[in-house]
Amino acid sequence: MQRTLFICKPDCVQRRLVGEVIRRFESKGLRLVALKLMTVSRALAEKHYAEHAGKPFFEGLIQFITATPVVVGVLEGNEAISVLRGLMGPTNGAAAPPGTIRGDFGLSRQNNLIHGSDSAESAAREIALWFTPTELLDYQLADEHYVSGGE
Ligand code: GTP
Ligand code: MG
Numbered sequence: 001m002q003r004t005l006f007i008c009k010p011d012c013v014q015r016r017l018v019g020e021v022i023r024r025f026e027s028k029g030l031r032l033v034a035l036k037l038m039t040v041s042r043a044l045a046e047k048h049y050a051e052h053a054g055k056p057f058f059e060g061l062i063q064f065i066t067a068t069p070v071v072v073g074v075l076e077g078n079e080a081i082s083v084l085r086g087l088m089g090p091t092n093g094a095a096a097p098p099g100t101i102r103g104d105f106g107l108s109r110q111n112n113l114i115h116g117s118d119s120a121e122s123a124a125r126e127i128a129l130w131f132t133p134t135e136l137l138d139y140q141l142a143d144e145h146y147v148s149g150g151e
Contacts, residue, residue: 002080003033003136006027007115008071011108013037021101024087025075027132028132029147034135035073040066048131057110064110070110072130078148084116094125 005027008018025032039046043061054059075084089096093106093113102112117123127136141147 001076001078001147002120002123003074003076003127004081004117004123005130006073006075007038009111009113009115010070011111012029012113013069013071015105017105018118024100024101025042025084027143028083028087029143030075030077030142033074033137034131035071037069037071039069042066044129048126061110074127075129076134081117081120085118088116090115
């Protein structure tokens with residue numbers, strides 16, 4: 001079992017696509033461990049995207065992610081990190097294949113609807129950055145044996 005962090009970015013919330021995006025996570029069999037609607041502070045945005053500091057798009061990215069609310073959450077499941085990245089599709093919506101979230105709903109490189117952790121290290125760092133331990137809920141869903149049992 002892995003945990004991963006996702007963010008429905010401001011464009012996703014503004015375009016009323018949060019339900020559609022989370023529906024895809026649930027349909028795939030991922031389990032919500034945490035979820036909240038929030039406005040992102042500049043300090044948090046800069047920490048989250050620290051790997052991109054200094055890049056030409058960094059300031060625009062920080063402006064974008066802090067402008068209006070996001071929905072942020074944690075998902076758990078078998079191979080959750082790569083499964084989420086697959087559901088998202090590649091960064092640029094215009095190049096992302098149909099069937100992916102970015103491919104189905106986006107045309108932009110920046111306004112690409114969704115963030116997902118890109119490695120186990122990123123997931124651990126990002127979950128600790130966005131959530132306190134008590135916000136991560138420990139519970140089971142009734143169908144888990146069917147969704148991920150037997151491998
Ligand atoms: P995240 O899940 O958000 O981290 O996306 P990613 O891993 O597919 O892309 P990456 O980490 O390389 O970039 C982080 C975010 O910065 C992207 O999701 C975009 O919102 C934005 N971004 C990346 N590259 C560009 C770019 O060339 N131009 C602009 N304007 N934004 C970019
Ligand atoms: Mg990234």
